Amino acid sequence: xxxxxxxxxxxxxxxxxxxxxxxxxxxxxxxxxxxxxxxxxxxxxxxxxxxxxxxxxxxxxxxxxxxxxxxxxxxxxxxxxxxxxxxxxxxxxxxxxxxxxxxxxxxxxxxxxxxxxxxxxxxxxxxxxxxxxxxxxxxxxxxxxxxxxxxxxxxxxxxxxxxxxxxxxxxxxxxxxxxxxxxxxxxxxxxxxxxxxxxxxxxxxxxxxxxxxxxxxxxxxxxxxxxxxxxxxxxxxxxxxxxxx
Amino acid sequence: xxxxxxxxxxxxxxxxxxxxxxxxxxxxxxxxxxxxxxxxxxxxxxxxxxxxxxxxxxxxxxxxxxxxxxxxxxxxxxxxxxxxxxxxxxxxxxxxxxxxxxxxxxxxxxxxxxxxxxxxxxxxxxxxxxxxxxxxxxxxxxxxxxxxxxxxxxxxxxxxxxxxxxxxxxxxxxxxxxxxxxxxxxxxxxxxxxxxxxxxxxxxxxxxxxxxxxxxxxxxxxxxxxxxxxxxxxxxxxxxxxxxxxxxxxxxxxxxxxxxxxxxxxxxxxxx
Numbered sequence: 001x002x003x004x005x006x007x008x009x010x011x012x013x014x015x016x017x018x019x020x021x022x023x024x025x026x027x028x029x030x031x032x033x034x035x036x037x038x039x040x041x042x043x044x045x046x047x048x049x050x051x052x053x054x055x056x057x058x059x060x061x062x063x064x065x066x067x068x069x070x071x072x073x074x075x076x077x078x079x080x081x082x083x084x085x086x087x088x089x090x091x092x093x094x095x096x097x098x099x100x101x102x103x104x105x106x107x108x109x110x111x112x113x114x115x116x117x118x119x120x121x122x123x124x125x126x127x128x129x130x131x132x133x134x135x136x137x138x139x140x141x142x143x144x145x146x147x148x149x150x151x152x153x154x155x156x157x158x159x160x161x162x163x164x165x166x167x168x169x170x171x172x173x174x175x176x177x178x179x180x181x182x183x184x185x186x187x188x189x190x191x192x193x194x195x196x197x198x199x200x201x202x203x204x205x206x207x208x209x210x211x212x213x214x215x216x217x218x219x220x221x222x223x224x225x226x227x228x229x230x231x232x233x234x235x236x237x238x239x240x241x242x243x244x245x
Numbered sequence: 246x247x248x249x250x251x252x253x254x255x256x257x258x259x260x261x262x263x264x265x266x267x268x269x270x271x272x273x274x275x276x277x278x279x280x281x282x283x284x285x286x287x288x289x290x291x292x293x294x295x296x297x298x299x300x301x302x303x304x305x306x307x308x309x310x311x312x313x314x315x316x317x318x319x320x321x322x323x324x325x326x327x328x329x330x331x332x333x334x335x336x337x338x339x340x341x342x343x344x345x346x347x348x349x350x351x352x353x354x355x356x357x358x359x360x361x362x363x364x365x366x367x368x369x370x371x372x373x374x375x376x377x378x379x380x381x382x383x384x385x386x387x388x389x390x391x392x393x394x395x396x397x398x399x400x401x402x403x404x405x406x407x408x409x410x411x412x413x414x415x416x417x418x419x420x421x422x423x424x425x426x427x428x429x430x431x432x433x434x435x436x437x438x439x440x441x442x443x444x445x446x447x448x449x450x451x452x453x454x455x456x457x458x459x460x461x462x463x464x465x466x467x468x469x470x471x472x473x474x475x476x477x478x479x480x481x482x483x484x485x486x487x488x489x490x491x492x493x494x495x496x497x498x499x500x501x502x503x504x505x506x507x508x509x510x511x512x513x514x515x516x517x
Contacts, residue, residue: 146350149319152337154368154416164364168355 033215042219050204051223058193058200059227061117062185065124069185070178073129077136077174078162087137094133102127102188106196116199120192127188128181135177139170179235186228265331266292267420267452268316273325275311275478285311287477288325295419298446298453300467302460304514308478309456313424316454317343329420339369342413346425348405352397358408359384359393365415379415386445387411403434414445420452428457436494439466443492460510464503465492472513482513 015035021027022034033041045051076094079086105123113119143166151161167174193202201224208217269292276284286308293299303309314320315327318337327334329341345351352361359380366376384393387407397405406426413421426442427435443466446453457463463470467486474481484506488497497503 144350146345146347147353149343149345150351150364152319153317153339153341153343154365155337155339156368160367164367165353168353171355 033218037215038218038222041213041215042222045216045219046223051220054199054201054204055223055227057117058186058189058202061120061192061200062124062182062189064117065121065189066128066178066182066185068121069125069128069181070132072125073132073177073181074136074167074174076129077133077177078140078166080133081137081140081170082162082166094130098130102184103191103195106192110196115197120189120197120199123192124185124188127184131180131184132174132177135180136170136174139173140166142173143169175238182231182235183228186231190224264295266328267295267297267330268293268454269326269328269331270316271326271328273312273315273322273327275308275315275320276323284323284477286315286322287479289478289480290325291471291480291483293420293452293454295452296450298443298455298466298468300455300457300463300470301473302457302463302470302510302514303473303478303481304475305458306478307473307475309458309473310424311478312473313343313422313454313456316420317341317422319343339365339416340418341420341422342416342418344406344409344413344421344423344426346428348402348409348426348429349397351409352405352412354396354398357394357396358389358400358411361397361408362411362415365412369416383411383415386414387441401434402430403438406430406438410442410445414449418451420454421446423453423455425456425458427462428459435462440492440494442466443490447490460514461498461507464488464506464510465494465497470506470510472510482509484509 019035022037042051076090080091080094081087102123105126106119109119109122113122147165147169148161151165156164189200190202190205193200194206195202197203201220205217205220208214208220271290273286273289274284275286289308289312301309301312311320315322316329316334318334318341329338353364356364362380362383363376366379371379384390387410389404389407389411392400392404392408397408400408410426427438430438439462442453445451453466455463455466457466460470464484464486470484470486471480472482472484473479486506488500488502
C-alpha cells in the first residue's frame with residue numbers, strides 16, 4: 001500500500017502543479033489545456049454520446065479487421081505449417097508482402113473501396129494476418145508428433161486431423177499471435193482514421209485538434225489509453241483462463 | 246509356426262499348411278537414412294496367430310519400437326514384406342490399434358477422458374448417440390468411472406494409460422500393438438494393469454503384440470516370447486511359454502517353468 005502511494009506521488013504532483021499554474025494564471029497553455037478542463041471536456045463528450053459513437057466505430061473496425069485477419073492468418077499459417085511444399089512455394093511471397101508497411105496500403109484500399117468501414121477493415125486485416133500466420137505456422141510445426149501418429153492410427157481425414165488435433169494443440173500459441181495482432185489492430189485503426197477515413201476516434205481527434213479544442217483532444221487520448229488498458233486486461237484474463245485445464 | 250531369422254524361402258514353406266496368420270513378416274529390414282550401412286532391423290521374419298499374445302523383448306536399440314511402428318503402418322520397411330490378415334500393410338488402420346508408452350503425449354490434453362475415448366469413435370464415423378453409449382461402456386470396463394469427466398493431466402499415470410487402452414479398444418481392433426505400455430508405471434500399478442490386459446485380451450479375442458524390456462513381464466503375459474538381439478536388430482530366440490492360463494501374479498511367477506524361461510531369457514539378454 002505504501003509503495004503504491006509512493007508510485008502515485010510524482011504524477012499526482014505534476015497534475016496538481018499543472019492545474020494550479022493554469023488556474024492562477026502563472027502560465028497560459030494555449031494548446032495544452034489543463035487537467036480539470038480535460039476531464040470536463042472528456043466527460044461532456046462521453047455524456048453527449050459522441051465519444052461512445054466514435055469508440056464504437058473504431059472498435060468495430062479493429063475487431064472486424066482482427067477477426068478477418070486472424071482467420072486468414074490461421075488458414076495461411078496452417079497451410080505453411082503442414083506442408084513443406086507450401087512453405088517453400090509461398091513463404092517468400094508472404095515474406096515480401098509482409099514487408100509492405102500496412103499503412104502504405106491506405107491509398108490503395110481507399111481507391112478500391114472508398115471511405116468507410118470496408119477500407120478500414122481491409123487494411124487492419126492485412127496488418128493482423130501476418131503475426132497470426134507466423135504464430136500459427138510455428139505452432140502447427142510444433143505440435144506433439146505423437147498426437148499426429150494418434151491421428152494417423154485412427155485414420156482421421158485430413159480435415160478432422162486439422163480440426164480435432166492440430167489446431168487445438170496449436171491453440172495456445174496461435175493465441176499469442178492474436179494478442180500481438182490486437183495491439184496492431186487498434187493502432188492501425190486510429191492511424192487510418194487520422195490519415196484518411198472520416199470516422200471513429202482517430203477522426204474525432206483530428207476534428208478536436210483542427211477546431212482548437214485541446215481539452216477535448218487530451219480527453220480522447222486518455223480515453224484511448226483506457227481502452228487499450230481494458231483490452232490488455234481482458235486478454236490477460238483470457239490468458240489465465242486458458243492456463244487452467 | 247514359429248520362425249526365426251535366416252532364409253526367407255525356407256520359412257514360407259513351414260507355415261503353408263496353417264490358416265492365415267493375423268500378422269506375417271518376411272525378411273523385414275529397416276534402416277534410417279540411406280547413409281547408414283547398418284540396418285536397425287535385419288531380415289526379421291515371424292508370424293502371429295489370430296488371438297495370440299506375443300511378447301517381444303530385447304535390449305535397447307534392438308529395434309523393438311521400429312518393429313511395432315512397421316506393424317502399425319506408421320513406417321515402411323526398407324526391404325521385406327509385412328502382411329495383416331493376408332494383405333500387405335500399406336499404412337495405419339483402425340483394425341490395428343497402437344498403445345504408446347508415453348501416454349501423456351498420446352492423449353489430447355484439451356479433451357476429457359470421455360472425449361479422448363470418443364476420438365477413436367469419431368474417426369470411425371460413429372453417430373453421437375452411438376459414441377456416448379460406447380464411451381460409457383468402455384469407461385466402465387476400464388474402471389474410469391470416477392475420472393470420466395476429468396482431464397488426462399489430472400490423473401495418475403496408471404489411469405492415463407487406462408484411458409489410452411480404452412481409446413484403442415474403442416477402435417474395435419483385431420490387433421493391439423503395445424509399445425512398453427507399462428514401462429513408466431510403478432510396480433503395483435503395472436501388475437494390476439497386466440492382469441486387466443490379460444483378461445481383456447482373452448475376453449475380446451484380440452491379437453496382441455506386446456513390447457517390453459522386462460523379461461518377466463514378457464513371460465508372464467505372453468503365449469510366445471521373441472527375443473531380439475541388437476546391432477543389427479534380429480531374432481535371437483523364440484520361446485513358447487506354455488504356462489497355464491489364467492495366470493496369477495504369485496503362482497505363475499513361482500512356477501518352475503516360469504523360472505526356467507526366466508533363466509534362459511536372462512542368459513540370452515546377457516549375450517550368452
